[in-house]
Amino acid sequence: MSLMSQSIASGILIGGLYALMSLGMSLNWGVLKIINLAHFSFILLSAYVTYQLASVYGWDPFLAIIVTVPLFALGGMALQWAFERFRISEFESLLLTFGLFIIFESLATSVWSADFRRIDSAANPYASSSLTIGPISLSIPTLSAFVLAIGIAFGTRYLLEQTHFGRAVRALAHDREIAGAFGVNHRTVSMQLAGLAGAYAALAGVFIAMSSSLFPGIAVEWFGIVFSVVILGGLGSTMGTLLAGVIIGTVGAIATVVWGPSTAPLVVFLILIATLLFKPDGLLGAKGGI
Amino acid sequence: MTTTNRNTSLITLAFALVLWFMPSVRETLDFPVFFLLFGYSLFFWIAQASSWNTFTGFSGYFSFGQGAFFGAGVYSVAVLAVKRDWPLLFTFLVGGLVAAVIGLIIGVVVFRLRKLRGEIFALMTLAVAFVMASVARVSPAIDGGQGVPVNTVELPEFLGDFPTMIFRLGLIVATFAVITAQSVQRSRLGWGLFSIRDDEDVAETLGVPTFRFKITALLLTAFIAGISGAIHSLQIGYVTIEDVFSIRVPLFVILMSILGGTKHWMGPVVGAVVVVTLNDRLNRAGFxxxxxxxxGGLLILMIVAVKEGLYLRMRARPLRTAVGFTAGLVIGFALGALDESLITLVAYGLGIAVLAVMLPLSWFARSEPAVTDDVEEVASHG
Structure with a gap:
């Protein structure tokens, strides 16, 4: 029983990380109508940059945030600029970023090789430390990712609901042309939002570098999880994404305990397919209801 | 202007018949065995890309599911021929049928839902491939995570040695795939699929049986991809889940079709020839x-700059294509490509020809008519 409660607790926490990985994807897709596979590359590269700073230059892994967040926020903005410049449709964005994804993966391979890389435990004291509550121990990197994911989800929700920027974003998500007629500059707003999404990818990458081993092919393995979370949560829905991340994390953990680790992806994909079939707008209802 | 009629298929068939005798004349003409294996590689990708395009290119429903159909074929041979000792040739057919059944299930479930269009459909097909990989991994009857050695299976003797056999099997499937694509393109089915691509709601209102057409096309795609995968299991030798269900197959069929152009059956063929030839030479040269x-770069370039694809571009600018190809051959010859292999020389020709047609129109376009999308549509439907 304690094994079960331990796994559920870890599943919930890892769900926070999933939500963090998926939030930017969801905003890009729901609001900007861009399916950005390069989002996965940003997470991967951010993780590698964190690894590089911590292992080679001896930085505290948390400090890597001050480098990766601005870097990938800029990356997101640059991409969005290019999408607008070449008038990329939703469909083409999927293909185009697929191309980018392959390029980034081969770049990562040429810089960091295809071998497993992990931050040395000397440079990363957090990996082995954990918080123990009764019979359950919670690893520090995933716990911090979880807390941060909650903070970011609520922060983004506040941003979208209460600020001028948020109202512009929601107007865009609803109807780009009408929003333009009412004075929303969609270029500026899109680039800001894409920058935000890039920053979220950077944060997710930092926590992944702290908690697991890296290799270039790992990014493909995130596809299933992240898409399941994004679809289950509903495109562009911050609270939905958070909830979906936790659900997917928990269900995966339970499946691992009950049927063995290799069944976890199967269960996740079945959830994805069921969502697409029965609740294509996501857990919390209508599309665009940010 | 009719570009695809019965004669096209007869010509294709005649061409295939000539290729059929390539292995027989190998010793007389004295070319290396490698040519046969390279030929198989071309046939395999032509079959995969053409089959993908028959559904996706014509209907506009973007599928990442090619890996699922291909994998169903590969694992049909691995399970039935290797583990159960079924006759090999029969398992090829079973592989196609298993893939078709998977296609049927996907189609019946997915096409009933209006919401599952566009990119959601794409993700759905990606998920199906992932699910199949997971099922194969956890079930020992299929794979169980260990991989299956297909190279132990006994090959039927009447098909000749391995290179000859795989060359001819590949040729049969590729010919079948191309002729299927041609027949679909000129049939009512093809017109229906094109109308679905343009506007499905309007098509339905006008009485196009969209559900039936989409299912039919998806079944054809899955069946061909399955058979082709089943044969390819012999080429792989030792099949593993990681290789079979990797993103490589869907990625390459998408790349080839987009590169060559999705609106005409010839597009995927051109794309496959260009990508396979250049890739093979680059790998051989150690790159x-x-x-x-x-x-990745080509994919991006095509989407940004050459949306109609290479084939329609080449047809619109035959002079530039010919000059580019010839220039490539000359350059390759001067650089001594022929010392290495005839394929290297052809790779130079193809590479330069592709670059030549990709260059922006305005560079030499003064005398060439501007090709709009509408004209292409008419041309490709004719």
Missing amino acids: QEISDLIT
């Missing part, structure tokens, strides 16, 4: 790392 880089 494995940059071949992925080039693959």
Whole structure:
């Protein structure tokens, strides 16, 4: 029983990380109508940059945030600029970023090789430390990712609901042309939002570098999880994404305990397919209801 | 202007018949065995890309599910021929049928839902491939995570030695795939699929049986991809889940079709020939790392700059294509490509020809008519 409660607790926490990985994807897709596979590359590269700073230059892994967040926020903005410049449709964005994804993966391979890389435990004291509550121990990197994911989800929700920027974003998500007629500059707003999404990818990458081993092919393995979370949560829905991340994390953990680790992806994909079939707008209802 | 009629298929068939005798005249003409294996590689990708395009290119429903159909074929041979000792040739057919059944299930479930169009459909097909990989991994009857050695299976003797056999099997499937694509393109089915691509709601209102057409096309795609995968299991030798269900097959069929153009059956063929030839030469020259880089870069370039694809571009600018190809051959010859292999020389020709037609129109376009999308549509439907 304690094994079960331990796994559920870890599943919930890892769900926070999933939500963090998926939030930017969801905003890009729901609001900007861009399916950005390069989002996965940003997470991967951010993780590698964190690894590089911590292992080679001896930085505290948390400090890597001050480098990766601005870097990938800029990356997101640059991409969005290019999408607008070449008038990329939703469909083409999927293909185009697929191309980018392959390029980034081969770049990562040429810089960091295809071998497993992990931050040395000397440079990363957090990996082995954990918080123990009764019979359950919670690893520090995933716990911090979880807390941060909650903070970011609520922060983004506040941003979208209460600020001028948020109202512009929601107007865009609803109807780009009408929003333009009412004075929303969609270029500026899109680039800001894409920058935000890039920053979220950077944060997710930092926590992944702290908690697991890296290799270039790992990014493909995130596809299933992240898409399941994004679809289950509903495109562009911050609270939905958070909830979906936790659900997917928990269900995966339970499946691992009950049927063995290799069944976890199967269960996740079945959830994805069921969502697409029965609740294509996501857990919390209508599309665009940010 | 009719570009695809019965004669096209007869010509294709005649061409295939000539190729059929390639292995027989190998010793007389004295070319290396490698040519046969390279030929198989071309046939395999032509079959995969053409089959993908028959559904996706014509209907506009973007599928990442090619890996699922291909994998169903590969594992049909691995399970039935290797583990159960079924006759090999029969398992090829079973592989196609298993893939078709999977296609049927996907179609019946997905096409009933209006919401599952566009990119959601794409993700759905990606998920199906992932699910199949997971099922194969956890079930020992299929794979169980260990991999299956297909190279132990006994090959039927009347098909000749391995290179001859795989060359001819590949040729049969590729010919079948191309002729299927041609027949679909000129049939009512093809017109229906084109109308679905343009506007499905309007098509339905006008009485196009969209559900039936989509299912039919998806079944054809899955069946061909399955048979082709089943034969390919012999080429792989030792099949593993990681290789079979990797993103490589869907990625390459998408790349080839987009590169060549999705609106005409010839597009995927051109795309497959260009990508396979250049990739093979780059790998042989020791540039494995940059071949992925080039693959990704080409995909981006095509989407941004050459939306109609190489084939329609080449047809619109035959002079430039011919000059580019000839220039490539000359350059390759001067650089001594022929000392290495005839394929290297052809690769130079193809590479330069592709670059030549990709260059912006305005560079030499003064005398060439501007090709709009509408004209292409008419041309490709004719």
